[in-house]
Amino acid sequence: MSLLYDFAFIFVALFALGFTIFIHELGHFLAARRRGLLITRFSIGFGPKIFGWTRNGVEYRLSAIPFGGYVALPQLVDMGRLEGNEEKDGERKPFKSWDDEEENQKEKPLPKISYTDKMLVSVMGAVFNILLAFALACVLSLFGYDVPDSQLTTKVGYVSENVERWNPFTEKGEEVSGPAKRAGILINDQIISVDGAKVENFMDIQNRIVTGKQRTAEGRRLVNLTILRDEVQQQIEVFPEIVGSEGIRYIGIGPKETFFIDSLEPDMPAINAGLEVGDQPVRIDDQEIYSFVQLVSYLSSTEANQTISFTVRKGGENGEEMTYQLSPVEKEIGEGSEATTRKLIGFRPKAKIITTFPNPFVLIMRRVNDMYLTLSGLVSPQSDVKLRNMSGPVGIVNHLSIFAKIGFKKLLWFVVFINVNLAILNLLPIPVLDGGHMLFATIEKIRGQPLPLPFLERAQMLFVVLLFSFMLYVTFFDVQRIVPF
Template sequence: MSDLPLSDLPFYLGAFILVLGVLVVVHEFGHFVAARLCGVKILRFCAGFGPIIWSRRYGPDQTEWSLSLLPLGGYVRMLDEREGEVSAHELHRAYNRQSVGRRSIIVVAGPLANFLLAILIYWGLFWHGSEELRPVLGPPVAESPAARAGIANGDRVLRVDGEAVQTWQDFQWLLLHKATQQNSVELELQPLGGGRVFRHLALGSLAEQGWEKDAFASLGLRFYRPAILPVVGGIQAGSPGAAARLQAGDIFVAIDQKPIATWDEVVEAIRQSPGQAMMFDMLRGANRFQVQITPQVIEEQGLRIGRIGVSVAEASLEGQPEIKGFVRYGCLDAALRAVRETWDKSVFSLVMFGKMLTGEASWKNLSGPVTIADYAGQSARLGLDYYLKFMALVSISLGILNLLPIPVLDGGHLMYHALEVIKGGPLSERVMAWGQQIGLTLLFTLMAFAFFNDLSRLLGPLLNG
């Protein structure tokens, strides 16, 4: 999780409330539209939960449209004999009097609305176009699957198992999707010098680690890192570098007697040595000298890393690959791509949940409201494109969650309907009540796991510090 200053808390909380509020309203509006089309009378459409702070009645049925105090929920109240007396002339409009097929349509319309919203968001983003990172790989982590595959810095990914990729995000999602189905992939790459090469990347390490860690980090994959000369540009006041009297223009020659050729090697060596004294061989003009520096200990995403407070000098990047580009699709292509994006992410979510149930993936992958709020704030900080992509992803997750066959969720109601068809009649009140208790228990268990994971991510660095 990101290190969140208290001053940013209102912004992050607002971004989270907006996302969840919009998605819940869209979900309930799906139920509303389907119920109206099926002839069911709507008594109330409410955004939020808790005490009602505003309401108005509209339409021939005088449906009550209302807002509640807490903006993290919502519901549609339909005419139903189980919730109150229904006059004889309106019995045909009661939800409980509808056929199993109509009730199922009303139930499934909520998750469907979330999927449609995700498709609409992706379609708009793909059609409008955006600046995207190209799928250019950096130097792989030593002894990692990427290193064993022979991947080199500057390799651009053209295809994964024959499927073309245009952006870094395309590559990430396609690789994750493949990893849930197979143990290796074939990457078609374009090296810095041109041409085409094929590399076979093993994916087994993801399953071995229970999908708990960052997938790309587990595979040793990194984004492209330009080979910048190790020349000091700026020195932060009060930093270890300033205390060692480093100057702009100084060149790193060696660290702990190991020769240095690029700035990336300098950064990597310092990051891996928090609080440990290091001997630096430096070149200033024609003079070579040594200086001992102890990197400051910094917490970053739960890890202890080292920093000495110096930045790189501007360097020529001539001959480096293009790492950014504007990507835009035509109207129809954008729509087809949006449908596929939503489908792929839905399938991936279901597969990962299945792996958690079977023990193949760790339950630590489950995120709760604190993590979601953190990501909401981070994506909002990055810009509207990122925030909308985050909203689409959460919308898909909400749709998938509601389709799980757990009583109290939409999927549970669909399960009841299926049993009703098999039985040839409605389930008894006792069975329904029993199912509700089981459903609430399962739902609270999932929430407890998610909240525990949130606390672990939040407090873990503090407890391990």
């Protein structure tokens, strides 16, 4: 039953991704129809046809390689030509057609189209993705969606004593002191800006640290934070470490969070002392509790058989405070090589959930800004963002299925994210992508004559190979994240 459950959400994820691609190609299709261009094919996916039909001279099909889609427009430098479906008399096809019945098909002379036609048809795929993203953002704005309160804060709830610096030679972590701890960041500090850019929530903070490009004159990684502590702003320099096999920048902080007791383990100090489901932990000994990770860290530092004072609000945030005396116990968690011993009091936390009603324009612009940070990080030699950190179709489907399990509105939020990303990526001035068509059309407009067809075909073919190589590259790492090996 569990397997069927997983397959059901994978199907939902595939449908969401396929619908996103369909909307993109529909934008091209409708624009081409409106401008009177010849359309020979509307394909979701590339490569061999799985199934399809022909209507009014247009072949509609689902193809085998789910890395995108295309609308074949012979009056543009189209994907159909790259698949060898059209050719000029006496010219060799780039490679054999996927469709034997089209092997002997010859191109008919076609009327030239204007610069405006080319630009409008090329851009409308991205426009339709933005329109879909905006429509879904309006749904989220109207009905709201749930997020943990930790995602909306800019306050620090945990500062790590140590982090594991990644060693690419041994492919293992080496424990070093936490960058934020070294820099003097404290729990409950409020982060106002990262590298001079104002931040609105902890996701902003993390994104700007991960995609950061600041370095010292000696080449050491650097993050400039503006924090608010006791109503006084301070500037703090933090020197990030590279952690994990992904090789991302990390300074060792976590967000402030409100959490409650979700379940209690039998025969453990918490339930034996009288703690109940729904209680909110607020204080341990003389320290305020700002996050569950902070609590776990404090427990690990206690001595054997040490008694702690544990204060909670009974029944939740509005309850009366009550203090219990507990003695943490050591317990083995995990299995096999992953097993470790920790000091616990025996409860599982549940995060406080807040329903947020985002402004659709703000939500879209945040996604645009996130994509800008990622792309600028990719091309900057000062950044640690790499191609391997990107996700391909496998990674996207995996994330879609995860969000589908969380809830329908969370799935919509991620589909907004995907549509904005797809729109921006397709407008990059790279041959094969829509931005490449727009670039070639603009060059032709400036030159006053068409670019040589052999040059266009070779450029297209080169970047098709590069695109598929990139997809295979990121898919390898997607699979590695899902099934480590």
